[in-house]
Amino acid sequence: DQQVKQNSPSLSVQEGRISILNCDYTNSMFDYFLWYKKYPAEGPTFLISISSIKDKNEDGRFTVFLNKSAKHLSLHIVPSQPGDSAVYFCAATNAGGTSYGKLTFGQGTILTVHP
Amino acid sequence: KAGVTQTPRYLIKTRGQQVTLSCSPISGHRSVSWYQQTPGQGLQFLFEYFSETQRNKGNFPGRFSGRQFSNSRSEMNVSTLELGDSALYLCASSLQLNTEAFFGQGTRLTVV
Numbered sequence: 374d375q376q377v378k379q380n381s382p383s384l385s386v387q388e389g390r391i392s393i394l395n396c397d398y399t400n401s402m403f404d405y406f407l408w409y410k411k412y413p414a415e416g417p418t419f420l421i422s423i424s425s426i427k428d429k430n431e432d433g434r435f436t437v438f439l440n441k442s443a444k445h446l447s448l449h450i451v452p453s454q455p456g457d458s459a460v461y462f463c464a465a466t467n468a469g470g471t472s473y474g475k476l477t478f479g480q481g482t483i484l485t486v487h488p
Numbered sequence: 489k490a491g492v493t494q495t496p497r498y499l500i501k502t503r504g505q506q507v508t509l510s511c512s513p514i515s516g517h518r519s520v521s522w523y524q525q526t527p528g529q530g531l532q533f534l535f536e537y538f539s540e541t542q543r544n545k546g547n548f549p550g551r552f553s554g555r556q557f558s559n560s561r562s563e564m565n566v567s568t569l570e571l572g573d574s575a576l577y578l579c580a581s582s583l584q585l586n587t588e589a590f591f592g593q594g595t596r597l598t599v600v
Contacts, residue, residue: 417591
């Protein structure tokens, strides 16, 4: 039972363009969502998060959008840079409950940004 | 500020053996979580410790165990290793009420 899904295994984008990574979840108890970036042989690096009381959060080139009714979130990277090429993981947790330390991850999307 | 440190980085063990992995969290972080990453299953939650107490546990067999010390350092142990235990084991730490988990570089365990 995959509670967090990233349906696109890979995404290829031209440098300077927008990258949009998508994530769907099924567990309505999730109330906090995070995006991580991962390079091979390294641990995930935290990028940006959003609480379920918001529908948008921005940090520099990264913006996360949350649509609670659709149980869908997306990460926008504008403009995309070759250094953004990595695996991106969406994660969710129930921060309002007792399990906020437990992150449920999607399967990841490989982003490739071409110069 | 030093990040999360995991040791060793690489490990090769034989089936049936046991292994202990170590994690030192970011200074001041009191919560430590462990995850297993495999190509087939992705990143899966193992367990979480806070103030030396296990708070959450994932769906892994009892061969997987862990503990946290008073200085917040954590260890995880896997007994009776199986080939399927080969994976990247990641440790993450977070502040008491902060859900942003910061990950270490992981320990790559290979069981032969």
